[in-house]
Ligand SMILES: Nc1ncnc2c1ncn2[C@@H]1O[C@H](COP(=O)(O)OP(=O)(O)OP(=O)(O)O)[C@@H](O)[C@H]1O
């Protein structure tokens with residue numbers, strides 16, 4: 001179940017890191033930013049968190065486009081993207097975190113919604129709705145992104161842009177515009193993922209950090225840029241983590257999960273599913 | 276559909292290295308014009324100037340489109356393609372990790388080509404049946420000949436008015452070169468295209484061109500008004516018939 005949430009976070013990174021080769025380590029910070037805006041709306045007006053996450057996507061889309069434009073103008077265009085670009089996203093992560101701390105403090109925040117706290121019973125298993133609802137939302141979002149990437153002109157151009165920018169220009173597509181839009185979409189998915197995160201458990205401003213390693217690993221394991229692979233890898237990792245924490249202890253879960261990822265990559269370097 | 280290309284006194288190069296030294300050529304509507312020359316004489320550089328991939332330091336490049344004259348200098352490749360001039364680039368430049376079908380669909384990205392996508396696809400599959408069979412195969416896993424077909428198909432998907440082809444024969448077996456030339460001629464007739472083709476393979480190119488320019492050291496050394504005139508020229512004989520015959 002946790003895998004669904006992982007998928008929702010990793011999806012944006014699949015676009016940006018898997019398809020555009022941009023190492024956006026601030027992605028989980030955008031997710032947490034989404035969580036807090038959803039929290040604010042929920043606390044103030046009682047808006048449903050997931051609905052709020054969806055309502056905020058246009059705003060995050062624009063935020064993502066603006067972020068890419070700054071990144072492009074200051075790093076990519078000057079051809080020193082790798083290391084200094086990383087510093088840029090690291091800085092961005094800090095700015096988001098500090099901004100959230102100044103605004104909301106360091107406490108954990110949570111939201112209220114009718115489905116939080118309810119469970120459904122399927123025979124012997126009980127499924128908490130606060131896990132099931134995010135899982136379904138994540139799958140719907142993944143399906144949407146999958147169809148967008150495979151069926152639309154823009155989606156195909158996004159998948160092509162890292163392969164050959166000049167060739168893309170020769171089919172009349174502007175690579176910078178394509179990347180800007182892809183980045184915007186990725187950040188828009190982060191906002192929905194943020195809503196899912198705060199439905200699943202309480203969130204504090206630096207909560208994104210624990211996920212950075214896991215999310216990058218999922219994208220790599222998913223085959224760099226494959227939506228289906230990302231979802232599969234996220235679900236597998238979610239299962240491995242929950243099995244570990246029930247059998248051993250929750251503190252072991254991340255270590256075992258990483259061990260599993262390394263093992264899986266050693267066996268299948270191209271990822272779980274080939275694109 | 277009047278579309279013609281007029282290039283006058285173009286000077287261009289890379290950094291300090293001057294590659295084109297005052298090149299003038301023109302391609303009239305409906306013509307197939309060859310741009311012939313051996314390695315490193317500036318064929319691709321001239322094509323890059325037309326496509327906006329290299330900016331000339333002097334000279335003019337204009338396209339006449341239904342009585343309107345458009346200046347291409349200073350435009351980006353996207354803008355040039357949007358205006359109907361489509362290139363099959365040197366080295367093909369396919370998207371290797373996308374399928375054959377997806378590469379073709381990217382050809383139709385151009386705004387005016389989207390309305391014709393189904394018709395163009397049918398025409399391409401008709402011209403190159405192997406592409407239909409291999410629709411779901413990754414472009415990078417195709418043979419050189421198949422990739423060249425795909426590169427041409429992708430360009431046709433853009434509904435070109437003027438098609439520029441840079442060395443379609445490179446990397447093809449001799450028997451395939453002939454077939455490729457015949458195919459280009461067929462497609463040109465079928466689509467009513469205007470074609471500019473760079474080639475080193477003089478014999479094969481001269482079979483399909485209406486006339487041709489020979490480029491040597493960044494200058495037009497000879498202009499053959501017909502394929503016949505081209506074959507009988509001393510310079511051409513010296514360059515090609517002596518060398519590779
Ligand atoms: N990107 C570049 N930077 C510097 N010099 C270049 C570049 N591209 C081409 N040149 C030089 O410009 C000259 C002309 O190259 P060009 O590619 O136009 O030749 P060509 O006629 O297309 O040859 P070929 O038949 O080998 O493709 C060559 O001397 C080449 O070394």
Ligand SMILES: [Mg+2]
Nearest residue numbers: 318319365442
């Ligand atoms: Mg060349």
